[in-house]
Amino acid sequence: MFYHTEQRETVVSVVVSETSQAVAAASPTDEDVIARLQRLDSSLAWMIHQFLVHAIDIKRGNLIDKLVAKHVLSPDERERITKLKKAVDKVNSLLIMLKAKSAAEFDSFLATLSETSQQSVADVVRHALHTAGQTGHNPLQQSCKQPTQLL
Numbered sequence: 001m002f003y004h005t006e007q008r009e010t011v012v013s014v015v016v017s018e019t020s021q022a023v024a025a026a027s028p029t030d031e032d033v034i035a036r037l038q039r040l041d042s043s044l045a046w047m048i049h050q051f052l053v054h055a056i057d058i059k060r061g062n063l064i065d066k067l068v069a070k071h072v073l074s075p076d077e078r079e080r081i082t083k084l085k086k087a088v089d090k091v092n093s094l095l096i097m098l099k100a101k102s103a104a105e106f107d108s109f110l111a112t113l114s115e116t117s118q119q120s121v122a123d124v125v126r127h128a129l130h131t132a133g134q135t136g137h138n139p140l141q142q143s144c145k146q147p148t149q150l151l
Contacts, residue, residue: 042142044128044129044132044134044139044142045139045140045141045142047128048125048128048129048139048140049095049139049140051121051124051125051128052091052095052121052125053088053091053092053095055118055121055124056091056094056113056118056121057116057118058081058087058090058091058094059087060116060117060118061115061116061117061118062116063112063113063116063118064078064081064082064090064094065078066112066115066116067094067108067109067112070108070112072098072101072105072108072109072112073094073097077097080093080097081093081094081097095140098138098140099138099140099141100141101138101140102138103136103137103138105138106137106138106139106140110122110125110126125139
């Protein structure tokens with residue numbers, strides 16, 4: 001898992017860095033800058049979502065129970081997740097639920113990942129958000145579909 005997480009962190013860093021440089025370099029009007037930043041936010045959100053889908057170990061350290069204990073998830077949300085059979089379906093359901101959560105709840109989710117021996121996953125997400133200057137909000141709120149183009 002560590003090797004794959006390290007590879008993903010490198011990919012996220014490169015894409016965020018290149019996208020940020022492109023937005024900074026090509027800014028003839030305020031409207032263009034705003035449109036490019038919105039696409040950057042959407043692309044970053046999509047990448048974080050995809051990374052989490054593949055990196056979260058839903059079974060490790062009772063992740064769902066800890067999220068309920070921290071009031072990130074409700075008992076009803078826990079029940080909906082635990083009824084699902086496949087781990088990938090559980091992760092997708094969790095991410096859909098997290099999409100409706102506040103920035104503080106998303107931060108609590110990342111802290112809980114760290115507490116369940118998934119520190120490297122949380123670190124990759126924090127690093128990507130920091131690199132893009134997008135800390136302090138829930139990036140999943142902006143993820144909906146794969147971007148057709150970065151810029």
